[in-house]
Amino acid sequence: MVKSLERFENKYIIEGKIRMETPLRIGKQVAPYSLSSAPVLLQYDAELDAYFPFIPGSSLKGVLRSTCERIVRSFGIRICEPPNTCDRCVICGIFGSQEGASRVRVKDCRMSEESRYWRLTEERPHHTDRYDLKKGRYVNRPNPGGFRTEEYIPPLIFDLHIEAENLRDDEISLLLLGLDEFNHRRAHIGGGVSRGYGFASVDGLTLRRLLLDGFRVREETCDLREFFPLRKADDIRAGRDFRYYWRADDDTPNGCIVSELSVLCMSDFVLKGVDERSVSVGGIPVIPGSVIKGFLRKRFINHWDARKIDDVFGSQRRDGHRSRVIISDAFSEDIIPDDRIPARTKLRCWIVFDNMEERDIKDILSLLKQENTITGNVSARGYRRGGKRIFNRVKFELESAWKFTLDDFHKDVTGWFG
Numbered sequence: 001m002v003k004s005l006e007r008f009e010n011k012y013i014i015e016g017k018i019r020m021e022t023p024l025r026i027g028k029q030v031a032p033y034s035l036s037s038a039p040v041l042l043q044y045d046a047e048l049d050a051y052f053p054f055i056p057g058s059s060l061k062g063v064l065r066s067t068c069e070r071i072v073r074s075f076g077i078r079i080c081e082p083p084n085t086c087d088r089c090v091i092c093g094i095f096g097s098q099e100g101a102s103r104v105r106v107k108d109c110r111m112s113e114e115s116r117y118w119r120l121t122e123e124r125p126h127h128t129d130r131y132d133l134k135k136g137r138y139v140n141r142p143n144p145g146g147f148r149t150e151e152y153i154p155p156l157i158f159d160l161h162i163e164a165e166n167l168r169d170d171e172i173s174l175l176l177l178g179l180d181e182f183n184h185r186r187a188h189i190g191g192g193v194s195r196g197y198g199f200a201s202v203d204g205l206t207l208r209r210l211l212l213d214g215f216r217v218r219e220e221t222c223d224l225r226e227f228f229p230l231r232k233a234d235d236i237r238a239g240r241d242f243r244y245y246w247r248a249d250d251d252t253p254n255g256c257i258v259s260e261l262s263v264l265c266m267s268d269f270v271l272k273g274v275d276e277r278s279v280s281v282g283g284i285p286v287i288p289g290s291v292i293k294g295f296l297r298k299r300f301i302n303h304w305d306a307r308k309i310d311d312v313f314g315s316q317r318r319d320g321h322r323s324r325v326i327i328s329d330a331f332s333e334d335i336i337p338d339d340r341i342p343a344r345t346k347l348r349c350w351i352v353f354d355n356m357e358e359r360d361i362k363d364i365l366s367l368l369k370q371e372n373t374i375t376g377n378v379s380a381r382g383y384r385r386g387g388k389r390i391f392n393r394v395k396f397e398l399e400s401a402w403k404f405t406l407d408d409f410h411k412d413v414t415g416w417f418g
């Protein structure tokens, strides 16, 4: 469709990188991708003659839309709710509806060039040389240490490219705030989120604006900070369901709270084949989020009734909702040259407490702060201490916690839970 130049007001181009912090699962079928046991969609690259995972633009756009919807509803701004037809709400104005076309185009996120090369070496498991890409050529890099280099696979990185036409300042602001929700760990990409998949960071965002200047199109780079926060409506009624950020207008430790924790391994940690996924992600052993959640559920069954267990950890019932607690894998930021996590290793994980009450969050965190044995389907040999065999002993420490509030999307609430 050819747009007449008269109707052109502006065009924004958003670019950046999406870095997966935990495995990505998109699509149901497709070849299993060797880097994580979860299947992902693959895209053929003719130049490199290889298949690479990608994030379909439609998937990312879908996440962005529901993320922006949740923000807007929490501010008390009315948007259309199916099956009602849209009366030109802000969300449909940006993302489109049956009545109107989308003004945002999210391109398929292809794997970044640096990430691609690493994936290629992964196809050759005994090839231990490493290379840097310099000016289009691979340059040999000396082996940096004694570990088996082919086992270390850096995180997946994808190129982000979004174009938006004729958006107002508040609309482009909302889009940027929506993207930032990935960094706040409240937005996730792909499936298996309640099992800890799809945590991602959006890095290096740039925003360019094309403007009509007389009859010429002028391009300028925008300062991301120049865009304004949203204004709240007079009447804010936010429920505890996931369409809202609950209690975002108050200053209490209730609501949608995300925590970043370090996990100290007090003993060796070994897990094999839990929940159809292997013990490692990209060759790095992790404690799967699903295993940590399984541990919590099992312990709280003794304290909470079934209705509350279902409410917090998710229900199998047809009318049940997803888990309020979302736990990422606990992973090491250093290379672990082993198929076990050695004692004294420090791992990192995120736990999202989605629209939860202060008391329940505190109960969960205080259990995690104790030294516990986290077991999945364990086959661990452990070690002996005082005549007893001890294994998979871990202790969590709260590093930071933040809450979604209307005044501050990343309100530091570490002190409430520390």
Ligand SMILES: [Zn+2]
Binding pocket: 079, 080, 085, 086, 087, 088, 089, 090, 091, 092, 093, 097
């Ligand atoms: Zn609408």
